[in-house]
Amino acid sequence: MPVKRLLSRLSGKPDPNGFSVRFWGTRGSVACGGASYARYGGNTSCLEVTACGRTIIFDAGTGLRPLGDALDARGPHPLDVDMFLTHTHFDHICGIPFFAPFYRAENKFRIWSGHLSAPWKTRDAVSTLMTAPIFPVDPAIFRAQIDWRDFAGGETITTVPGVTLKTHKLNHPNGATGFRIECSGKSISYITDLEHVAGAWPDPSLTEFIRGTDIFIYDASYTDTEYPDKAGYGHSTWRAGLELAAAAQVKLYVLFHHDPAHDDRAMDLIVREARDAGKLNKIKVIAAREGQTLTP
DSSP states (O other), X not given: OOGGXXXXXXSSOOOTTSEEEEXXXXXXXXXXXXXXXXXXXXXXXXXXXXXXXXXXXXXXXXXXXXXXXXXXXXXXXXXXXXXXXXXXXXXXXXXXXXXXXGGOTTOEEEEEEOXXXXXXXXXXXXXXXTOTTTOSSOGGGOOSEEEEEEOOTTOEEOOSTTOEEEEEXXXXXXXXXXXXXXXXXXXXXXXXXXOOOTTSOSOHHHHHHHTTOSEEEXXXXXXXXXXXXXXXXXXXXXXXXXXXXXXXXXXXXXXXXXXXXXXXXXXXXXXXXXXXXXXXXXXXXXXXXXXXXXXX
């Protein structure tokens, strides 16, 4: 595959008939503002995937708000969109109340998650977020038709025409789900909020799940130096991601879920070190940047 097809396209409307991923939020844990976060972005997790003519949203962090504004401005209308949540921790759902398309009656959404255990359901988690005294209004304020859907991690979801969406349980406090999106013979894997298990890594099941992926997006929150103090938080390192990428022979490894302590200057150093290590394994490495579009 030509390298130029793997490089980022930083602006413009996604090709409605193509297959791409656009990053609207790349940060983990908490949003960050200011000039020192301008290059890699300060919004929390949110991806827009265009696949086989459909828009699919992954995660609903603060990046969901600007995505909603873009969808309103871009069209077509009305919207009919699937939104998949890796999990329902605050930084991955806090954009939901501020997503403008939810306030338009003509729109339809299906919101999915596959990590919750009974009696919890996806709607319950979002309703808890939007509950007094934490939030002034509840989800009843939304005018769009919203279908809340729960599934079990490990299922394959085929409700989006032309798209196969495979899922995998991830090691994260309260659970999380990884996704592999397949369309027109290409693939994008989104594996975030995962803590690797020392001594049992790369995980064989996860390796097979992402094997041969064209674009592999991974929770690279920490450096090797930082990780010992963060063990148990539910996140991983760029080096663990590289080991997984090499074992699975992915085409492009994308660092994601950047720690809020890593401003642009720190990220530049991390990317440089990760790229150098990637060359030894013949793996191309980049870091996700807000506004960036990647095409398999």
